[in-house]
Amino acid sequence: MAAHLLRLRLDLLLGALRGDARHVTRVLLALLALIVVVAGVVIGTLRLQTAGVDVAAAVTIVAGSALTLGVFAAAFMGGIDDQLDPRRFAVFGLSPLSVAGSTFAAGILSLPVLALIVVAVAVGRLWVGLGASVALTIVAAVLGALTCALTAKVALAFAGLVLPGRRSRELAGVFLVAVLVVVIPTALFFVSLEWNGQVPSALREAVEVLSVTPLGAAWAIPAASLSGSFTGPLLVAIATVLALGALWVWLVHRLLTTAERPAVARERGGLGWFALTPSTPAGGIAARSLIYWLRDPRYIVNLAIVPVVAVVVIVPLLIVGVPPAYVALIPAPLMALFFGWIAHNDLAYDSTALWMHVASAVRGASDRIGRLVPVLLVGLASLAVVVPLTVSLHGRWAILPAMAGVCASLFLSGLGLSSLASVVSPYAVSRPGDSPFQQPQRTHGGLSQGVVLLGALVLSVPALWWGWRAVAVDVDETWPALWAGLAIGLVVLIIGVVAGGAVFERRGGRLMEFAEST
Template sequence: MAAHVLRLRAALLVGAFREPGRTIPRAIGFLALVIGTAVTASRALALPSLPDGVAATALVLSAAGLVLSFAIAPALTATVDPLDPRRFRTLGAAPDPLAAVLLLASLVSVPTWLLLVYEVVATIVWTQLGASAGSAIAGAVLHLLGCVLVARVVMALRAALGGQGRPADAAGVFVVALVVASVPATIASAAVWSPGAARALGRVAGLIAALVPGTALPAGEASGSGSVGLAVAIGIVVVAALAVAWVALVRRLLTTIEHPVVARGGAGLGWFALLPRTATGAIAARSLVYGLRDSRYLANLLVIPVAGILPVIPLLVAGVPIEVAALVPVPLMALFYGWLPHNDLAYDASAVWLHIASGVRGVADRAGRLAPVVLISVPVLAVATALSILVSGRGDAVLPVVGVTAALLLSGFGLSSIASVVAPYAVARPGDGPFQQPQRTDSTGAWSQALVLLGALAASAPTVWLAWLAIADRQVESVAVLWTGLGSGAAVLLIGIGIGAAVFDVRGTRIMEFAGAT
């Protein structure tokens, strides 16, 4: 069976270039990936010439970026998975051998081949940095398996959650994945211009090396620090955990029939059973159902952490102390998360008529629609705050950072609740890829986005100023910053929901016309 599946996988890969009308674009895209990989490999081979351990930092961050890319690409793409375990139900294969065969077949793909090139280059560079050939090869194998298993697990989770595929956006997502993977190496290379940035990135790389399979082993041996045995154990445990998750998901997909099961007492209703049986709870549940399965939402939710971290790099290169620069990402992420629902009504398409036709009050609609972004943003910001404080080493900055984060997040939610009913604008249709955008004939989207961002900044300005005073020269108590942020953010949130609800009640007909037009 393994040989048969591998032949089918190779035939599908070759057949993708023979599809009418897509041969030339795909060939050009493949050529661009090969050229980009060659350029990245040539730059990576020159890393050992960089001073002060920057090369090791670049390799660790690149390895982490690749794992992240293999996790994000399947989540964002709308591509049909040719190795979906459900396709093999009719063969009567046992789940465990089938999981091993599908994992082996996953190696026959363009992204995996490019990853293999990276592993070869990384092995060469690690040996030049002082690691033994055995540890470098072992690290490369663990990293390769980790990336492939992460992609398999994410795809299987999407299938188990009922995700649908379309063959449109794979090339674009893999290009983005390659860019994301190559950015850390470029950043680390640029760190040579600033010793402070190099030390900061080295500290970050040290924190994440243990979590990325296959990086802690050669990194620890090259630097002469850390326990090699512990690094090996951690890498094996991470890969083994991913393998167990993959086998468990294959078993579930082979033995589960995808149809809704409604049992007594609300079991099987998912979010509708967990949330309160009110209008707000029902709208929140419906928003969570489609929000956590729609690639248009997931793309925005997953991009925000990256968007919050990237502005820190210029600060480090410019010589800003790590103690200050490390505190910047969390408020930026809070600002973008609060801004995210400013056009949530447009994503509803024609489904918004359910709210209007059933006479749902605007307050329930405005509050319920915030559920998906709240569910994602709160834990992400909590973890990001802990990491930010850990990297900066400023334990006294916890309360000011939380206060600023709360002010930006809650203010953004309140202003977004108004903007989404006052000035909605066209977005990608349901089922379209996250990178597709419709043509617009007016500037409504531009000014509504800008007003929400600027309004959230203006509403949070007093909290930001107090936080700066508390962190810089301790003229203000940290507790005062926390309560100022929570109070001002909550006030803007309540006022925004109230105004948005009133507008929703008045403009119901116009909203239905807009939803029908999109």
């Protein structure tokens, strides 16, 4: 069976070059991009031979860990179609172990895995040149390649069980956002480091931790062999491969004995975000809110204004002579504050759609949580990029935890207060289809805006105080700022959701009357 699948796999690879000109062009461009990436990695490993053992270890371990994690994320969320899906062999009555072994062996004959093998060989050649044990380097290369290959198969199988609609464009978009959120801060961090032939202190501890985790153990074996302390990483790497192999066999057994859910047909019919969110009241509200936030110009304008305000505010500060290093720290907290505040009147934008929640007796907490999901996604993704960028411009990465704590406190506190303010004091907004800049006349509404903004600032005073001390007095205050910011933000968010949910249930009729009349 394995030989037959290998021939089938080879036919599939050659078949990818058949078809119309557009299809062949896409395939060739993808192949060219893969070759360029692999060539860049090989050239990079060659340059590391003159950088020293410590620098080479840091780069290969961190990059190898990121590669393993990226393989899982791409396979799970990237909408990849597994041509050797074990469910396609269910009709032949084969044992799960036979199907698992044959499909995995045939899966090795693929361009991504072959590129991975080339990368592993290049890394192995680097370490042999640096004096590492040849035998352990070969073992490390094999274990690293097997870990990534098994991780991909496990991720594809797991996605086939829990995400039958994973090929939807919405989930692929989430994957792209996740890639940007991870890649941009990481790239900024590495670029800002001053190596000088030595591993920066900010990386040393992370490398030590990754060396004994399933993500980076295999990549740490060659470096550890130079000091004789390779036993730990070697055992972890072997245990990881065995565990992934056992998990792969179990998942194949589940796939061969479990029918696909009938919801797949409906998902392909265009459920969009509703196919991705949980089948709960909060999940349904979250899906509907995501559609509004991504399509309704009124919501889009609110989101677009946040970064504009952050940029406009720093211009006068630069003009009056405030040092740029301190001005660089302002946009991230300001954006966090406004992202938390932006949901303070979200209920008013529902117009007549609010009756669905009231008529179906949706719990208030479910309504509050579902409406916060779009703001959380957009806010967290934006802050994950802006916070490292502002810290990079400031020049001191040691204050990164303090900046994260301050932003977390402002953002989460604002969301908690907004969850309560939007049901206590909603005010009229432009109706669906109207210009987002056309605001109706109103006699109230400014109070809730000011209360949310001022309340988030007041509640975040402890985090702001420790954050200021971390920047201006003692950098050791950065960790109290982080933990204080997270604690304050989470507590205020939970209280705001619970209290807002209780008010929503008590004032459901009045809220629906307000939405119908505005």
